[in-house]
């Protein structure tokens with residue numbers, strides 16, 4: 001079997017898995033709407049086989065195509081063999097795989113980071129800021145600058161919200177100006193989308209962003225090279241409730257995030273501060289964390305912790321050596337198996353888990369009234 005044919009088959013398998021897991025999620029959400037304690041709820045989901053599904057780690061990225069099918073939009077570039085430690089950056093080579101791993105956080109640590117994409121959006125982002133202030137949480141906001149150079153009054157409102165976001169102690173990341181699929185652009189267009197967004201952020205805050213999250217997680221070598229040249233850090237997410245697909249349903253958004261947090265024992269939550277229902281899900285998620293922590297404390301079990309964004313980055317630094325140790329172990333196992341002359345299917349990476357579907361918000365949203 002040729003290498004390219006093997007890759008096509010792997011992509012098809014990934015797409016199929018993504019669709020199946022989406023169906024499974026919907027089905028489980030539909031049957032889980034009974035009143036249970038959070039722990040009982042989670043146990044029921046685990047019984048239903050959800051844990052196995054949620055352990056899937058992403059290697060390939062697929063997007064929903066026009067016909068509703070899954071289409072691959074990016075592949076994962078594995079980390080280099082030699083990694084200097086400690087690195088000048090968390091992810092100096094801007095490898096997608098490392099970005100995924102970092103987003104998952106320290107294994108079993110129950111540390112939760114909130115990240116919000118696609119703002120600043122008047123009417124939703126400002127409301128979210130008040131919620132986070134009340135809860136004393138610092139998150140990461142990956143912003144798209146197009147509103148900050150739009151017609152008035154949007155331009156000034158968006159700029160003021162960005163200023164308020166940074167002033168409140170949140171971290172501001174780069175999510176490009178127009179939220180395009182970067183691999184579909186030329187290298188010059190990619191550079192513009194990233195650099196001009198940084199310009200707009202600097203105009204408002206006097207500081208350029210350091211974290212970078214490409215729209216849809218879509219990524220190619222041109223994107224990688226540019227992120228490395230800027231000494232930016234690629235950061236993704238590990239818990240994606242696909243909030244833009246459940247329009248007006250903050251309960252489902254919250255349940256999906258809760259499921260992700262419980263099954264992964266923490267990680268980086270992706271929500272869009274451009275949707276009222278995503279913002280409304282935040283207090284529900286915080287309530288669950290509060291309640292489940294109280295129960296866990298009573299039972300003497302470790303609790304979840306919502307991290308300050310800067311602290312979470314430190315946690316990720318601790319996580320990197322564990323990632324590399326796990327990789328080395330997997331490689332050693334592969335060598336042992338090869339030595340035993342067991343057949344190895346070239347279409348399957350021995351240590352690679354199957355893919356996970358990645359969906360993100362589409363074009364810039366209309367402004368909430």
Ligand SMILES: [Zn+2]
Nearest residue numbers: 117118215360
């Ligand atoms: Zn986005």
